[in-house]
Amino acid sequence: AQSVTQLDSQVPVFEEAPVELRCNYSSSVSVYLFWYVQYPNQGLQLLLKYLSGSTLVESINGFEAEFNKSQTSFHLRKPSVHISDTAEYFCAVSEVYGNKLVFGAGTILRVKS
C-alpha cells in the first residue's frame, strides 16, 4: 500500500516570492507521482506528473517538481508565485500500472500582495 504525507497544511507567501510545497510518499513498489491543483470553486486539475525518465518535471505555468527516490519525495516548487496561484495543491501516488491514486491531505497556498 502507498501513503502520501504533505507536511504543510497551509503555506502563506508574498507575490513574486519563491515557494516549495513538500510531499513525501511511502511505497514498497515502484510508483508514479502526481501533483493536482484545485482552484477555488473548481475541480481537481492535473498540474504535472512523473512517470519515468528525467526526475525533474515541469508544468506549463512555471511549477516544477523533482522525484527523489532516495528521500521518497516529490516536492513542488515555483521560483516566483502570482496571486492567481492561490489554490489547494494535492500530491498523489499510484503504483506503476496500478488503477488508483492515493492522495495527500493537501496544502493550501495563499499568495498575498
Add this chain to the structure above:
Amino acid sequence: GAGVSQTPSNKVTEKGKYVELRCDPISGHTALYWYRQSLGQGPEFLIYFQGTGAADDSGLPNDRFFAVRPEGSVSTLKIQRTERGDSAVYLCASSLNAREQYGYTFGSGTRLTVV
C-alpha cells in the same frame, strides 16, 4: 462531452434516505473512477470501472455503497440509508484507459450533505 459532468452539484438529504449521484465521463474514456473527499482531507478512492465492470471496489466503505456503469459510459453511485458521516464531496474521474500515465480528468464533484 468536453469534460466530466457530475449531477447534481449539491445534494442535501435526510439521514436514512437513499441517494444517487451521477457521473457522465468524457466520451471514449473507458476507465471511470469514484473518489470521496471529506472536509480537510484529500480524495479517497472508492471504486474503479473498466468498461462496464467494476474492476476494483476495494475502497467502498461498506455495503450501503454501490455503483454501476451498465453501458460503459454513465455511472451512478448509490448510497442507501445515508448517515451524517457520508457527508462529503463525491468526485468522479475518467481516463482514456486504465494506465495512470494518461492522467485523470476530474469532474467538479457532488457535494452531499446528510442532515
